[in-house]
Amino acid sequence: MIGHTLHAGRRALYPGLRYFSETPCGEIIEDVLERTDYPRVTKQASLYVHWPYCLRRCSYCNFNKYIPKDNNDHVMTECLQRETETLLQLSQVSCITSVFFGGGTPSLAHPSTIAAVLETVSRRAYLSDKAEVTLEVNPTPAGKTKLEDFCRAGVNRFSIGVQSLKDEDLKILGRDHSPHQALQTVDEARRLCPGRVSVDVMFGRPNQSVESWENELSELLTVCDDHVSLYQLTLERGTQLFKQVRGGEVTMPAEDVTAEMYQCARRTLQQHGFLQYEVSNFARQNAVSHHNRSYWKGGQYIGVGPGAHGRFVPLGEGGVLREARTQTLEPDVWIREVQQRGHATRRRIQLSHLELLEEVLVMGMRMTQGINPKHWESFSPHLGLHEVFGTSSDVQELIRSGQLILDDRGLRCSWDGLALLDSMLPALLVELQRQMSQRDDRADGRTKRSSDPQ
Amino acid sequence: MVLQAIVDRIPPPVASIDDPFKALVFDSNFDHYRGVVANIAVFGGQVKKGNKIVLAHLGKTFEVNELGLLRPHEHPTQKLCAGQVGYIVAGMKDVKEAQIGDTLYLQDQPVETLPGFKPAKAMVFAGMYPMDQTEYPALRNAIERLTLNDSSVTVQRDSSVALGAGWRLGFLGLLHMEVFNQRLEQEHNASVIVTAPTVPYKAVLSSPKLIKEHGSEVITIVNPAQFPEKSVVSEYLEPMVLGTIITPDTYTGKIMTLSLKRRGIQKNMVYIDEQRVMMKYLFPLNEIVVDFYDNLKSLSSGYASFDYENADYQAADLIKMNFLINGEPVEELITIVHRDHAYNTGKAMCERLKESIPRQMFEVAVQAAIGSKIIARETIKAYKKNVLAKCYGGDITRKMKLLRRQAEGKKKLRRIGCVEVPKDAFINVLKRKD
Numbered sequence: 001m002i003g004h005t006l007h008a009g010r011r012a013l014y015p016g017l018r019y020f021s022e023t024p025c026g027e028i029i030e031d032v033l034e035r036t037d038y039p040r041v042t043k044q045a046s047l048y049v050h051w052p053y054c055l056r057r058c059s060y061c062n063f064n065k066y067i068p069k070d071n072n073d074h075v076m077t078e079c080l081q082r083e084t085e086t087l088l089q090l091s092q093v094s095c096i097t098s099v100f101f102g103g104g105t106p107s108l109a110h111p112s113t114i115a116a117v118l119e120t121v122s123r124r125a126y127l128s129d130k131a132e133v134t135l136e137v138n139p140t141p142a143g144k145t146k147l148e149d150f151c152r153a154g155v156n157r158f159s160i161g162v163q164s165l166k167d168e169d170l171k172i173l174g175r176d177h178s179p180h181q182a183l184q185t186v187d188e189a190r191r192l193c194p195g196r197v198s199v200d201v202m203f204g205r206p207n208q209s210v211e212s213w214e215n216e217l218s219e220l221l222t223v224c225d226d227h228v229s230l231y232q233l234t235l236e237r238g239t240q241l242f243k244q245v246r247g248g249e250v251t252m253p254a255e256d257v258t259a260e261m262y263q264c265a266r267r268t269l270q271q272h273g274f275l276q277y278e279v280s281n282f283a284r285q286n287a288v289s290h291h292n293r294s295y296w297k298g299g300q301y302i303g304v305g306p307g308a309h310g311r312f313v314p315l316g317e318g319g320v321l322r323e324a325r326t327q328t329l330e331p332d333v334w335i336r337e338v339q340q341r342g343h344a345t346r347r348r349i350q351l352s353h354l355e356l357l358e359e360v361l362v363m364g365m366r367m368t369q370g371i372n373p374k375h376w377e378s379f380s381p382h383l384g385l386h387e388v389f390g391t392s393s394d395v396q397e398l399i400r401s402g403q404l405i406l407d408d409r410g411l412r413c414s415w416d417g418l419a420l421l422d423s424m425l426p427a428l429l430v431e432l433q434r435q436m437s438q439r440d441d442r443a444d445g446r447t448k449r450s451s452d453p454q
Numbered sequence: 455m456v457l458q459a460i461v462d463r464i465p466p467p468v469a470s471i472d473d474p475f476k477a478l479v480f481d482s483n484f485d486h487y488r489g490v491v492a493n494i495a496v497f498g499g500q501v502k503k504g505n506k507i508v509l510a511h512l513g514k515t516f517e518v519n520e521l522g523l524l525r526p527h528e529h530p531t532q533k534l535c536a537g538q539v540g541y542i543v544a545g546m547k548d549v550k551e552a553q554i555g556d557t558l559y560l561q562d563q564p565v566e567t568l569p570g571f572k573p574a575k576a577m578v579f580a581g582m583y584p585m586d587q588t589e590y591p592a593l594r595n596a597i598e599r600l601t602l603n604d605s606s607v608t609v610q611r612d613s614s615v616a617l618g619a620g621w622r623l624g625f626l627g628l629l630h631m632e633v634f635n636q637r638l639e640q641e642h643n644a645s646v647i648v649t650a651p652t653v654p655y656k657a658v659l660s661s662p663k664l665i666k667e668h669g670s671e672v673i674t675i676v677n678p679a680q681f682p683e684k685s686v687v688s689e690y691l692e693p694m695v696l697g698t699i700i701t702p703d704t705y706t707g708k709i710m711t712l713s714l715k716r717r718g719i720q721k722n723m724v725y726i727d728e729q730r731v732m733m734k735y736l737f738p739l740n741e742i743v744v745d746f747y748d749n750l751k752s753l754s755s756g757y758a759s760f761d762y763e764n765a766d767y768q769a770a771d772l773i774k775m776n777f778l779i780n781g782e783p784v785e786e787l788i789t790i791v792h793r794d795h796a797y798n799t800g801k802a803m804c805e806r807l808k809e810s811i812p813r814q815m816f817e818v819a820v821q822a823a824i825g826s827k828i829i830a831r832e833t834i835k836a837y838k839k840n841v842l843a844k845c846y847g848g849d850i851t852r853k854m855k856l857l858r859r860q861a862e863g864k865k866k867l868r869r870i871g872c873v874e875v876p877k878d879a880f881i882n883v884l885k886r887k888d
Contacts, residue, residue: 234844255838258839263838263839279841280844309849309851326851358858362857363850401815401816419841420840421840421841423814423837425857426857427864429860430861430864430865433861
């Protein structure tokens with residue numbers, strides 16, 4: 001790994017950029033790759049904004065969320081704007097393709113916060129009127145009454161955390177709304193943004209059976225809009241639910257049961273006209289989430305707010321490698337840092353070319369359409385998709401057993417394969433690593449092994 | 455208190471400074487910078503820095519560079535005298551030059567050699583093979599370096615149809631073997647396939663052709679894969695040991711049950727005082743080597759003690775048990791077992807294999823077989839779902855880390871047919887537990 005990073009840094013390995021590559025002997029060769037998408041990749045990004053506050057903590061949640069002691073809204077808004085501005089400048093993107101307000105509970109923020117951030121974006125980059133601007137909504141009555149104002153502030157898509165339509169389950173999950181309130185919120189959202197409302201539901205909940213899940217889904221399908229996100233309840237260390245399960249107060253369904261829940265949900269949604277486009281995401285009428293899809297396609301994203309994550313090339317600092325960045329977690333500390341230096345980036349890790357490709361692979365395979373050769377090429381012009389995976393015996397085996405498909409449309413999972421993606425990814429990663437290292441050997445010729453610490 | 459009691463009650467060594475120098479080498483290590491460091495007990499005379507000494511076995515002469523006491527760390531001194539125990543560094547480059555049990559004397563004053571030690575007898579054998587034949591030279595070097603400092607490990611070259619060229623190593627016990635394996639991994643970064651621990655069985659051949667081939671009627675079988683079929687053997691023999699168990703009498707019943715289960719035959723039982731019993735049992739060695747001692751200790755809350763010495767070989771009804779993973783035989787798991795234990799051992803090993811093999815995308819059948827007869831089976835269910843379907847808010851770093859780690863782990867997995875098995879799955883499997 002270290003060897004790769006050094007190489008990449010030394011050779012400015014990202015394709016598409018006009019770069020000068022230095023051979024080990026010190027010659028300078030000019031290398032220009034025109035027929036790639038990469039310049040476009042670094043000129044645009046999607047924006048994620050984190051609103052960290054919640055009124056309560058749900059029993060299963062381990063996201064970066066806080067219950068506010070005082071009203072920090074004003075200062076938080078200012079800092080979100082400031083950090084947005086700083087990071088936009090740092091990334092030098094000219095276009096923000098979509099915006100997502102997540103959290104915490106973004107619907108607790110004042111609509112003017114949303115407007116302010118969007119306005120800051122527009123000042124620094126091009127934000128189309130048609131760009132998707134999503135807000136996560138906690139479906140309490142309070143949330144519902146604000147929806148219209150959010151629309152006016154610029155939100156044009158809502159993602160509603162319904163989670164469950166069963167009152168008892170909502171209590172176990174620690175939610176602060178009723179199923180009825182959730183449905184009302186969905187209604188209102190659909191009125192304001194028809195065809196642009198997504199509903200989050202959770203399966204694998206305590207005391208859930210496949211049958212009750214099927215019924216619940218059927219009920220949901222009568223009222224939801226054109227996008228559904230299905231998430232499996234996962235026990236995370238440190239959450240209240242984790243402790244309850246460990247203490248025996250609460251039992252989770254068995255693994256086979258949750259597997260069955262997932263599969264039957266896929267089938268049911270398909271029967272109702274939804275196309276599964278990602279492991280957890282289903283859409284009718286092509287109402288996909290553009291923001292999330294750009295993650296899975298390996299696009300850059302800028303993360304603003306406490307604990308937000310980003311992936312972009314800091315061109316403004318002369319950077320050439322994409323970085324994985326995390327903002328400071330704790331809101332109070334985050335605020336101070338933003339006030340002091342314009343942004344509160346706590347961690348930045350440069351991604352080598354291999355690491356970047358690994359992420360493109362892992363994220364891309366989550367989509368049902370998988371990775372097409374052109375998409376791959378925009379990140380890896382020197383090593384084509386078929387070159388990497390076409391000769392692998394492991395891949396051949398997976399194709400033969402019907403889990404993977406590799407054809408001129410690219411590499412993707414079959415229906416069955418998608419449910420077992422994580423069993424296949426290690427093999428795909430091994431193959432990618434092997435092909436990259438062979439290619440590096442060929443490119444470098446004799447000097448590689450002697451200088452490489454590996 | 456104990457040390458003081460030793461000082462008070464144990465008589466001092468009988469030795470005189472006036473005698474010619476005579477010392478026994480009882481241990482040796484290899485130090486990268488100084489060469490061989492020999493631990494010696496001086497039985498007569500004295501030795502100083504600069505003296506020229508001779509090691510009796512090879513007859514080679516060396517000059518003493520450094521010597522001293524062990525307190526327990528090295529404490530250099532100017533000389534060592536009769537009755538003292540310490541260390542000596544004399545420019546020896548190979549541990550073979552300072553054999554354990556060897557006698558040291560001054561160059562111009564040869565002495566009668568001391569009765570040396572009997573070399574430690576290897577009791578548990580295991581095959582060690584590199585993960586890949588390309589790693590053979592690296593593993594060979596690692597084994598050489600480790601055995602430099604551990605002369606109790608016996609090394610024999612071996613090869614297997616499935617695994618290629620490797621070694622059969624002999625250890626003093628199962629723990630010794632585990633530690634050796636761990637050191638190979640950690641200190642020498644070697645990835646090793648370890649095969650079933652076995653004891654050296656013997657077979658009395660009945661086929662004249664085989665007798666001629668082996669040069670003798672009785673052969674020692676160290677690799678279970680070489681176990682000759684019943685048809686060419688008139689008798690199988692297993693090594694026996696005479697075990698001595700000393701225990702508070704409250705545990706006698708449980709210990710007798712345990713020993714009976716291990717095919718032990720009681721030879722003697724006496725009370726050595728009001729509350730303690732000493733029992734002598736004749737055990738087959740293979741019943742002892744894995745976990746008899748652990749079980750004895752836990753049965754007796756730690757109070758029982760166990761010691762054993764080699765006894766002669768005895769006839770035994772032995773059979774070879776094979777293990778199959780999805781129909782593929784796994785050579786490393788071939789176990790030679792007494793007929794009485796076959797079913798239980800087979801079932802237990804299948805169960806442990808089940809726990810050690812990760813779930814795959816298809817069902818895995820683990821079977822124990824004697825000849826063509828399957829005697830036990832376990833099934834590992836296929837994954838029905840293995841994909842992260844939770845909402846993870848944009849940070850894929852954790853997931854990437856996990857996947858990369860799994861990718862690394864995958865490189866170390868072995869392929870048995872279509873099934874991927876961690877390479878240390880077998881070493882875990884082969885420990886029997888009651």
